[in-house]
Amino acid sequence: MKKSLETGNLPHLLFYGPPGTGKTSTILAIAHQLYGEDVAERVLELNASDERGIDIIRNKVKRFSSLAVSKDPPYKLIILDEADMLTTDAQNALRRTMEHFSKVTRFCIICNYISRIIEPLTSRCAKFRFKSLGLSNIETRLEHISQQENISITPPVISAIAKQSGGDMRKAITLLQSAHRLYGEEMSLEAVYVVSGVVPEEEIVELIEICKSNSFPRLQLNVNKLVLDGYSAAQVLEQLHDLIVNDDFITSLQKANIILHISNADRCLLEGADEFLQLLNVFTQSMKILCENK
Numbered sequence: 001m002k003k004s005l006e007t008g009n010l011p012h013l014l015f016y017g018p019p020g021t022g023k024t025s026t027i028l029a030i031a032h033q034l035y036g037e038d039v040a041e042r043v044l045e046l047n048a049s050d051e052r053g054i055d056i057i058r059n060k061v062k063r064f065s066s067l068a069v070s071k072d073p074p075y076k077l078i079i080l081d082e083a084d085m086l087t088t089d090a091q092n093a094l095r096r097t098m099e100h101f102s103k104v105t106r107f108c109i110i111c112n113y114i115s116r117i118i119e120p121l122t123s124r125c126a127k128f129r130f131k132s133l134g135l136s137n138i139e140t141r142l143e144h145i146s147q148q149e150n151i152s153i154t155p156p157v158i159s160a161i162a163k164q165s166g167g168d169m170r171k172a173i174t175l176l177q178s179a180h181r182l183y184g185e186e187m188s189l190e191a192v193y194v195v196s197g198v199v200p201e202e203e204i205v206e207l208i209e210i211c212k213s214n215s216f217p218r219l220q221l222n223v224n225k226l227v228l229d230g231y232s233a234a235q236v237l238e239q240l241h242d243l244i245v246n247d248d249f250i251t252s253l254q255k256a257n258i259i260l261h262i263s264n265a266d267r268c269l270l271e272g273a274d275e276f277l278q279l280l281n282v283f284t285q286s287m288k289i290l291c292e293n294k
Contacts, residue, residue: 001128005033008073012098012107014122016114017130020168026130027079027108034073042069042076048090049082056086057093065101076105083109084116091118098124132167135159141169142176151176152185160189164196199231204239208247211287219287223280233275237262237282244286254289261285 004010010030015023028045035042044064046056061078069076080086086094095118098107109125111117139162146153153176161179165172178195179187193200203226210219226236241262244255265278 001030005030008034010034010073010075010077010106012102012109012125014109014111014114014117014125014127015130016111016117016127018132018167019112020165020170020172021130021133022169023110023130024079024081027077027110031077031079034077043079044076045079045081047081048085054087054090054093057090057097061094062097062101065097065105069104074104077108078105079108079110081110082112084111084113088118091121095120095124133169134167135162138162138165138167138169138172142172145173145176151180153180153187157187157189157192160192161196164192164198197232197235199226199236199239201239201243204236204243207283208240208243208286211283212290214287214291216284216287219283220280223283224276226279227276233269233279234266236279237266237269240282250290257289258282258286 013027015027017023031039031043044060046060048056061080064076064078067076080094083091083094094107098105098121107125109117109121114122114127114129139158142153142158142161145151146158157179161172161175164175175192175196179191182195183191192198203222207219207222207226210222227233241259244250244258244262247255250258261282265273265282268278269275
């Protein structure tokens, strides 16, 4: 990448990886280095999640690609963010546009899932995978932001925000901003959990213990309480998954069977199923698995 910037011979690019890992920031930094003060005239930035169809390619992309270009460097740049949201027809139209205007236009395709980009597009690009950011990187950045914004925050709170971000810097900054707006200088671990929508770990642990004790009435009562408290079923399943995987007192076979039920419930939730029924089913099946042969 540095060599391409030095020579000015930039290929078509494909940046892919989880959200909040710096894909868009990277290409914007490259654009500013390439074009300097002319970046507004030489760069077109589009978000495919706003317009998924072929019209965005036929109208905006093709029109900008066909514009005349000055030298140094002798090409324009089109940044297409969230390109995995484009329909197949739109991606095929983009492929033809890339072929036709490759001498005067470079493309940077950004997506979360490279599997959703058609092969004729990926084969025309230099591919760069962005990994989730490490906790230490996020913590360092949050400390820097806190100092620059004159925010008083303790190391445990910074660590909690970094952990809840899941390697997503954008999410980490949003959590920091939300916690500070709501709690000011009183930011605590509880504040982080509230703004991030995380279920208190002890509540999930208690449900697992109820499953092990084979008490369905208590199980139903506690699951109902989780739903009434407004916690997301998807968040409950995510935390349950992590606790089950790291529980040394649950066998590998039991873990595999429980995780299978978690994945099925997650699919059902995406299809619009009832949250209470899906959670109750997962914990009931977990109870059967954990109490089997007792």
